[in-house]
Structure formats: structure tokens, C-alpha cells
Amino acid sequence: xxxxxxxxxxxxxxxxxxxxxxxxxVIDTPAFMPVGxxxxxxxxxxxxxxxxxxxxxxxxxxxxxxxxxxERIAKLGGLHSFMNWPAPILTDSGGFQVxxxxxxxxxxxxxxxxxxxxxxxxFELTPERSIEIQDMLDSTITMVLDQCLxxxxxxxxxxxxxxxxxxxxxxxxxxxRRREGYGLFGIVQGGTNASLRERSAEGLVEIGFxxxxxxxxxxxxxxxxxFETLDATTPILPSAQPRYLMGVGKPTDIVGAVARGVxxxxxxxxxxxxxxxxxxxxxxxxxxxxxxxxxxAAPLDPTCPCYVCQHHSRAYLxxxxxxxxxxxxxxxxxxxxxxxQELMSDMRRSIAEGHFGDFLSEFERLQTVGDAAEGER
Numbered sequence: 001x002x003x004x005x006x007x008x009x010x011x012x013x014x015x016x017x018x019x020x021x022x023x024x025x026v027i028d029t030p031a032f033m034p035v036g037x038x039x040x041x042x043x044x045x046x047x048x049x050x051x052x053x054x055x056x057x058x059x060x061x062x063x064x065x066x067x068x069x070x071e072r073i074a075k076l077g078g079l080h081s082f083m084n085w086p087a088p089i090l091t092d093s094g095g096f097q098v099x100x101x102x103x104x105x106x107x108x109x110x111x112x113x114x115x116x117x118x119x120x121x122x123f124e125l126t127p128e129r130s131i132e133i134q135d136m137l138d139s140t141i142t143m144v145l146d147q148c149l150x151x152x153x154x155x156x157x158x159x160x161x162x163x164x165x166x167x168x169x170x171x172x173x174x175x176x177r178r179r180e181g182y183g184l185f186g187i188v189q190g191g192t193n194a195s196l197r198e199r200s201a202e203g204l205v206e207i208g209f210x211x212x213x214x215x216x217x218x219x220x221x222x223x224x225x226x227f228e229t230l231d232a233t234t235p236i237l238p239s240a241q242p243r244y245l246m247g248v249g250k251p252t253d254i255v256g257a258v259a260r261g262v263x264x265x266x267x268x269x270x271x272x273x274x275x276x277x278x279x280x281x282x283x284x285x286x287x288x289x290x291x292x293x294x295x296x297a298a299p300l301d302p303t304c305p306c307y308v309c310q311h312h313s314r315a316y317l318x319x320x321x322x323x324x325x326x327x328x329x330x331x332x333x334x335x336x337x338x339x340x341q342e343l344m345s346d347m348r349r350s351i352a353e354g355h356f357g358d359f360l361s362e363f364e365r366l367q368t369v370g371d372a373a374e375g376e377r
Contacts, residue, residue: 002021002022002023002025002026002180002181003021003180003181004020004021004022004023004180004181004182004183004210005020005021006018006019006020006021006210006211006240006241006242007019007021008239008240009352010351010352010354011351012350012351012354012355012356012357013259013356013357014234014259014260014261015030015258015259015261015347015351015356016029016030016258016261016263016351017029017030017348017351017352018030018242018263020242020263021181022088022140022141022181022182022183023140023179023180023181023182024080024086024087024088024089024140024181025055025086025087025088026055027055027056027088027264028055028348029242029263029264029348030254030258030262030263030264030265030344030347030348031055031056031263031264031265031344032054032254032264032265032266032267032340032341032343032344033054033056033057033058033090033264033265033266034049034052034054034057034058034266034270034271034337034340035057035058035266035267035268035271036057036058036059036083036085037058037059037060037063037268038059038060038063038064038067039059039064039073039079039082039083040083041057041271041333041337042271042274042275042333043271043274043275043326043329043330043333043334044271044330044333044334044337046083046084046085048330048334049085049337050087051307051334051338052306052334052337052338052340052341053338053341053342053345054337054341055087055088056087056088056089056090056140056141057085057087057088057089057090058089058090058091058092058266059079059089059090059091059092059137059139060091060092060094060097061091061092061093061094061125061130061133061134061137061143062092062094062097062101062114062125063097064079064091064133064137065094065123065125065133066114066116066117066118066121066123067118070132070133070136070137071136073136073137074136074137074138078136078137078138079091079137079138079139080138088140088141089137089138089139089140089141090139090140090141090143090244090266091134091137091139091141091142091143092143092246093130093131093134093142093143093144093145093146093172094112094125094130094145095143095144095145095146095147095148095165095187095215096148096246096247097114098112098146098147098148099147099148099149099150099219101114101117104116104117107147109164109167110126111124111125111126111129112124112125112145113125125145126145126171127144127145127168127169127171127172127175128171128172128175130144130145130172131144131145131172131175131176131177131184132175135176135177139182140181140182140183141182141183141184141185141210141211142172142176142182142183142184142185143184143185143187143213144165144168144169144172144173144184144185144186144187144209145168145172146165146168146169146187146189146215147161147164147165147168147189148161148189148215148216148219149161149189149191149216149219150219150220151191151192151219151220151221152220153191155191155193158189158190158191158193158196159196161189161216162189162190162191162196162199162200165187165189165200165215166189166200166203166204169186169187169203169204169207169209170207172184173186173207173208173209183209183210183211184209184210184211185209185210185211185212185213185242185244186204186207186209186211186212186213187204187212187213187214187215187246188200188201188204188212188213188214188215188216188233188237189215189216190216191216192217192221192225192226192228192229194228194229194232194233197229197232197233197236198232198233198236201233201236201237202236205236205237205238209241210241211241211242211243211244211264212237212238212241212242212243212244213243213244213245213246214229214230214233214234214243214244214245214246214262215246215247217229217230217245217246217247217248218245218246218247218248218249218253218267219247223252223253223256226248226253227256227257227260230245230256230257230260230261230262231260234260234261234262235261237261242263242264243261243262243263243264244262244263244264244265244266245257245262245264245265246266247266247267248265248266248267249265249267249269250267250269251280251339251340251343252367254340254343254344255343255347255360255363258347259356259360269336270333270336270337270339270340271333271336271337273285273332273333273336274329274330274331274332274333274334274335274336274337275329275332275333277289277321277328277332278332278336279300279301279317279332279335279336280335280336280339280340281300281301281304281339282301282303282366283366283367283369283370284367284370286300286314288300288314288317288318288321288332289318289321289322290318293314293315293317293318294315294318294319295315296313296314296315296318297313297314297315298313298314299312299313299314300314300317300335301335301339304335304338304339304342305342306334306335306338306339306342307334307338308331308332308334308335308338309335312331317331317332346359347359
């Protein structure tokens with residue numbers, strides 16, 4: 001079994017090319033993780049996911065705790081066996097649900113108590129229970145339990161959440177069962193306050209983790225504020241461990257974050273866009289429901305090598321979405337995840353070859369081009 005080991009292979013300014021070895025395989029970074037919250041990446045089969053080049057996917061502790069239950073998944077051989085995905089899996093600890101399920105949860109320094117969004121059944125999630133669930137799921141990368149807040153939260157709450165998250169991180173670290181090839185990531189909190197981010201990062205480094213996530217961003221703040229927060233945070237994090245920006249995001253967010261030293265990403269955007277008739281392409285995105293695509297025989301992106309672009313036209317995808325056919329969501333999601341994986345591959349190549357700056361310039365130029373119809377991007 002491989003040990004859990006991260007190596008930086010090359011750098012371009014602050015952008016990093018890396019390789020993370022795990023018990024379930026290698027992850028080349030910068031990496032994008034498709035989100036499979038409930039043990040499935042929506043509208044995708046595992047073969048389709050693999051065809052995009054994805055090396056790791058994400059699951060969620062809260063949702064799998066509620067249904068079908070961690071104990072049941074453990075009896076069935078763990079999450080890799082349960083969903084037939086032998087490659088690496090990272091599990092979100094449930095911290096995001098602390099924010100997103102407001103009204104269905106109560107929180108104190110000891111734990112979060114959730115009322116299930118399905119049937120109202122109550123669940124208590126402590127840092128220790130979160131780690132135990134992720135262990136039963138056989139997560140390759142386990143996340144500490146943290147408290148995430150919306151961008152407009154008052155500073156007093158941000159301070160409380162940051163300090164609580166540090167306490168929970170220490171408890172999570174104590175509860176984590178060390179195994180060869182498995183890792184535990186801490187999560188930096190502190191809103192957009194640089195000094196709080198510094199306190200959080202330094203506290204996590206003192207505890208010691210296998211990787212460090214940056215949480216509490218992409219929760220409503222403008223992109224420039226997110227980038228300013230990354231500028232203040234990533235230099236504090238150890239260079240020898242991977243850095244993961246949670247829940248991000250749009251391609252422009254990801255490229256900007258890679259330029260600031262981030263290695264790993266996840267977001268529901270490519271799958272959600274696929275279910276809402278949006279296709280991500282080099283110049284932004286297309287709303288494939290638009291009438292102008294009804295007789296457009298071109299592929300979504302003429303330069304894209306994915307299965308969808310090689311076999312189907314914009315006109316056909318327009319028809320599927322207008323007819324509300326499930327296949328439309330599947331094909332658009334497949335293309336979108338492939339686009340994200342190609343974007344990461346292009347960045348890895350540009351860093352390896354020493355021309356990441358040229359990649360940035362070309363990427364930014366294409367974002368201004370659009371797809372002939374202004375206002376769709």
C-alpha cells in the first residue's frame with residue numbers, strides 16, 4: 001500500500017505542479033474533484049467519470065450518515081466498494097451543512113445537532129463522530145469538522161467559528177486513526193479577515209495535518225475578495241503539504257487560485273450546470289436552451305475531444321433539454337466535467353513546461369471572446 005505523500009514537482013511563480021500518493025492511487029495536482037455527495041456524481045456513471053480524467057471524487061459525511069448510514073456502508077465494504085470507485089475519495093466532514101442547513105441544526109462547542117432534511121430524525125455530529133463516520137466510509141482523505149459561515153456574518157461570529165473550528169480540528173486529529181496511505185486535512189477558517197486566517201492557519205500547523213484546506217470562501221464574497229484572502233492565506237501554509245480550496249468554483253476562480261498556490265478543488269458547478277442546460281466551454285458558458293442553438297450542427301466546443309463534442313451537436317443537446325430528456329443532463333454533465341479536467345491538465349502542463357504565464361494570458365483572452373452572443377456568459 002502506498003504511503004500518503006505529496007511532492008511538489010515544479011513551480012511557476014506561486015502555481016504548483018504536484019503529485020499526491022495515497023492508498024487508493026495517485027492524484028496529479030492541480031486537481032479538480034467532481035462532487036459525489038450521496039455516493040454518486042449526479043447524472044454520471046463511474047466509467048463516464050473516469051473517461052473525463054478525474055482521479056478523485058468527493059463524498060459527504062452528513063448526507064451519507066443520514067442515508068444510507070455509515071454503518072451500512074461499512075458492512076458493504078466501505079464507500080469505494082459500495083459505489084464501485086476504487087480510486088481516491090475525499091469526504092467533506094459535514095462542516096458545510098453547519099451553514100447550509102441553518103434552521104435544521106443547533107450548534108455549540110461540543111457538537112452540531114441536525115434534524116434530518118429527509119424525515120426530521122435527529123443526529124448529533126461531534127468532531128469524533130465525524131471522523132468515525134469517515135473511517136467507516138474508508139475515506140482516502142478525511143476532513144476535520146469545522147464551522148463555516150456566510151460571507152456577511154458579523155466579525156464576532158467569525159471569531160467564534162474560527163476558534164471553535166480550531167478546537168474541533170484538535171479533537172478530530174486525536175480521533176483520527178492513522179493508516180498507511182490515508183490522510184487528514186485541517187481547514188483554515190476566519191472569513192475574509194487576514195489576521196483571523198493567519199491565527200487559524202498557524203494553529204492548524206501547530207496541531208499538524210497531512211494537508212490544509214481553505215474553507216469559508218465562495219460563500220457570497222466577490223472574487224477579488226476571495227483572491228485577497230488567498231493571497232493572505234496560502235503563503236502561511238506549509239509548502240510540503242497539499243492545499244485544498246473547498247467549494248470552488250467557476251473556471252476563473254480556479255485558475256486564479258492555482259496562480260495563488262492552491263492544489264485541489266471541488267465544486268457542484270459542472271454537474272449542476274449540466275442539469276440546468278449550461279455547457280462550460282473555453283470562452284465561458286453556453287445556455288443550450290437558447291433558440292439560436294435549435295439548428296446549430298456544431299459541437300459544444302469544436303476544440304474539445306470529449307465524447308459529447310465528438311458525437312453530438314448543439315442542436316441535438318438543445319432538443320434534449322427542451323424535451324426534458326434525462327440524456328441531456330447526462331451529456332452536458334459529462335462534457336462539463338471533462339472541460340474542468342482538461343482545464344486542470346492544461347494548467348499542469350503549462351507549469352511543467354514553464355509557461356504558466358502564457359496560459360494565464362490566453363485563458364483571460366478567451367474569457368473576453370464569448371460565443372458570438374453577448375450576455376450569455
